[in-house]
Amino acid sequence: MTRAAFLLLTVVLAGAATSAAEIPLAERKSGYEFMTRETRAMQDDDTANPAMLWVLDGETFWRRKEGSAGKSCADCHGDARTSMKGVAARYPAFNAARARPVDLEERINICRTEQQRATPLPFESKELLALAAYIGQQSRGMPIEIEDDARMRPFLQAGHDMFNGRQGQLNLSCAQCHDDNWGQKLAGAAIPQGHPTGYPLYRLEWQTLGSLQRRLRNCLFGMRAVSYPYGAPEYVNLELYLRWRARGMPVEIPAVRP
Amino acid sequence: MARALINVPPKAKRGELIEIKTLISHTMETGFRPDNTGKAIPRDIITDFVCKYNGQEIFRAELFPAIAANPFLSFFTVATESGTLSFEWTGDNGFSSTESVNISVE
Numbered sequence: 001m002t003r004a005a006f007l008l009l010t011v012v013l014a015g016a017a018t019s020a021a022e023i024p025l026a027e028r029k030s031g032y033e034f035m036t037r038e039t040r041a042m043q044d045d046d047t048a049n050p051a052m053l054w055v056l057d058g059e060t061f062w063r064r065k066e067g068s069a070g071k072s073c074a075d076c077h078g079d080a081r082t083s084m085k086g087v088a089a090r091y092p093a094f095n096a097a098r099a100r101p102v103d104l105e106e107r108i109n110i111c112r113t114e115q116q117r118a119t120p121l122p123f124e125s126k127e128l129l130a131l132a133a134y135i136g137q138q139s140r141g142m143p144i145e146i147e148d149d150a151r152m153r154p155f156l157q158a159g160h161d162m163f164n165g166r167q168g169q170l171n172l173s174c175a176q177c178h179d180d181n182w183g184q185k186l187a188g189a190a191i192p193q194g195h196p197t198g199y200p201l202y203r204l205e206w207q208t209l210g211s212l213q214r215r216l217r218n219c220l221f222g223m224r225a226v227s228y229p230y231g232a233p234e235y236v237n238l239e240l241y242l243r244w245r246a247r248g249m250p251v252e253i254p255a256v257r258p
Numbered sequence: 259m260a261r262a263l264i265n266v267p268p269k270a271k272r273g274e275l276i277e278i279k280t281l282i283s284h285t286m287e288t289g290f291r292p293d294n295t296g297k298a299i300p301r302d303i304i305t306d307f308v309c310k311y312n313g314q315e316i317f318r319a320e321l322f323p324a325i326a327a328n329p330f331l332s333f334f335t336v337a338t339e340s341g342t343l344s345f346e347w348t349g350d351n352g353f354s355s356t357e358s359v360n361i362s363v364e
Binding site: 045046047048050052053056057204207208 | 261263264265279281283285286326327328330332
């Protein structure tokens with residue numbers, strides 16, 4: 001072996017040992033596939049899926065007039081079943097006025113403050129989750145499509161770096177579990193690939209509906225890393241990267257997870 | 259009134275076994291969890307569920323603190339005649355919720 005070839009090989013091996021291998025597109029699996037038969041049955045049946053209670057509430061909130069403008073979501077957007085079809089599949093999306101991507105929850109609050117002239121809904125509040133679930137349900141079965149143009153690329157890159165960078169007292173990266181060790185067990189629970197296809201979703205552990213940001217905070221807590229306040233750009237970048245990583249996978253909102 | 263989801267087949271043949279599924283939104287606070295100050299959060303659960311078929315009781319359940327939030331109950335009955343299935347949940351702090359659905363039996 002020539003010296004150059006040996007050097008190249010060591011560089012390649014070192015690279016493989018430190019950077020996580022991305023999951024090939026065809027081998028991606030939704031968290032659904034790691035669930036038990038019983039939990040799958042719960043998600044598949046709309047009369048057994050507890051998240052449907054939030055969807056029904058969301059339908060009510062969609063039609064309720066809010067704020068000093070006295071407008072409901074329906075006054076501008078009409079029937080959500082047609083106007084919101086495919087919308088959740090595209091979020092987080094670039095917001096030109098803010099020059100950064102916003103997720104679906106933030107988009108709802110932008111509408112609330114700018115169009116309805118109402119106070120923004122608190123993160124993880126029943127109303128915000130219900131509206132996000134109701135809007136999300138209209139995209140069920142549609143493929144996730146995230147724009148990756150020049151405007152989005154820096155944010156995607158930031159999300160990618162956060163996913164692959166080590167953080168916290170345990171010095172772990174997201175990729176070490178969700179790229180390198182998916183399908184293995186972590187304290188008895190299956191490690192999924194981390195594709196956010198069903199958020200907001202009903203988590204049996206929470207006994208309620210929760211957003212992707214809440215789930216990310218859970219992971220950060222588990223890694224003993226600093227968690228950011230709700231709505232922080234770090235979460236949106238990570239959400240953006242995770243959704244891009246799940247591009248083409250069908251939306252499952254509102255999903256059920258253990 | 260709490261949000262509830264009921265699934266009963268709208269039509270059935272006489273003598274057919276039908277499945278009834280009910281789901282209701284409720285926190286089912288156990289009474290054993292402490293709040294941020296260490297004080298126990300008072301119990302707030304659904305304690306009773308009754309289903310009546312044309313006024314006659316066909317199913318009853320007692321619920322306890324170990325039952326998860328948003329309780330889902332499913333049970334079977336024989337479709338005997340057209341009419342109404344009524345559902346009633348009652349619980350702590352005067353909680354009460356009722357729903358009814360129609361079924362046509364041929």
